[in-house]
Amino acid sequence: MRALDVVVVGAGAAGIGMALALQKIPRLRFGVLEAGRIGESFHRWPAETRFITPSFYSNPFGMADLNAVNELSSPAIFSGSEHPSGEQFAAYLAFLAKGHELPVVENCPVQHVAALERSQGFRLSTPQGQLRARFLIWATGEYQYPDLDPFPGAQWCLHYAQVNSWKAVAGTHHTVIGGYESGVDAAVNLAAQGCAVRLLVRKSSWDPQSTYDPSLSLSPYSRERLHRQVDSDRLEILFGVDVIRVTQGQGIGFRVHASDGRYWDVPQPPILGTGFVKGGGARQIAGLWQWDGDNRIVLSEADESTRTPGLFLIGPQVRHDTRIYCFIYKFRQRFGLIAHSIAQCLGLDSQALQVGVGAWGPFGNSECCEGCEC
Secondary structure (H helix, E strand, O other), rough: EEEEEEEEEEHHHHHHHHHHOOOOOOOOOOEOOOOOOOOHHHHOOOOOOOOOOOOOOOHHHOOOOOOOOOOOOOOHHOOOOOOEEHHHHHHHHHHHHHOOOOOOOOOOOOOOOEEEEHOOOOOEEEEOOEEEEEEEOOOOOOOOEOOOOOOOOOOHHHHHHHOOOOOHHOOOOOEEEOOOOOHHHHHHHHHOOOEEEEEOOOOOOOOOOOOOOOOOOOOOHHHHHHHHHHHOOOEEEEEEOOOOEEEEEEEEEEEEEEEOOOOEEEOOEEEOOOOOOOOOHHHHHHHHEEEOOOOOOEEEEEEEOOOOEEEEOOOOOOOOEEEEEEEHHHHHHHHHHHHHHHHHOOOOOOHHOOOOOOHHOOOOOOOOOOOOOO
């Protein structure tokens, strides 16, 4: 059994960014385990999907590219695109991993995690053997964990995360359920290729009530594309529709039922833009987290599990009160915080983490991670 100080599970944007921060700590022994390829979730995006946050090279002026996972790189420069595709971003992550010689093991899924007694770390089981780690950082994201059962009859539908390319989706008339980013993106891409699209939205409008936070409001990039397709008359939007079930009928294809009694008969399987399972990949080790009444993970100020000392969460599932860290430019601010906490616990020098702190945000007033004997 090999022993490391830190194991990061997941080699997406959060996992690679966290590894780059850990690499700044001298003498720290760490590794990254990835069930598939580096950037696996981005490889699985529909071919037409693009980042809604723009990439721009502003690094020399102290403002990192919004989609960068470390201080000096820029997806905009690497891909030559302001709104990179999933494949472009996955290639960017692989480029960073190779260039920085990060210890990433691909095609190595974690099959089981056991928390050792007296906060002595973790034992991980993988197809390549067992591994012991003093600290565990969970970075498995959420895209590979779509919510396939939001209402009865959802099994007749096609979820956004199950689409490789919108050009491969059969039919010329489609109904999309869900009015946030994935639903809008599905509707826009289908309309752009000449399909007639009906978009069913639960909200009464997309106008922000109290915030312009893109975690809660439709992004300007999506609004711009949406308006373009509405003007083309190929896209119909129905607000205030609460879909409660989908049934399969004879001769009509499928029937979409709303809570107010309305229904729509559609020839093709409805498309779900209803999001992803709360907690995402963190549910693989659900018993090691504390969950609140909304099925969200409860974390300490240092993003550590309040139930299992030494276990940290990074990525889009991180929440702190009203703050939602579901974009790269948000959750990368947490990398330095976690790395600093771990370095303190191990008695290692974390001075190098201060570089670029203006880009990521300060460490704040967090103490050492819970359960530490320092």
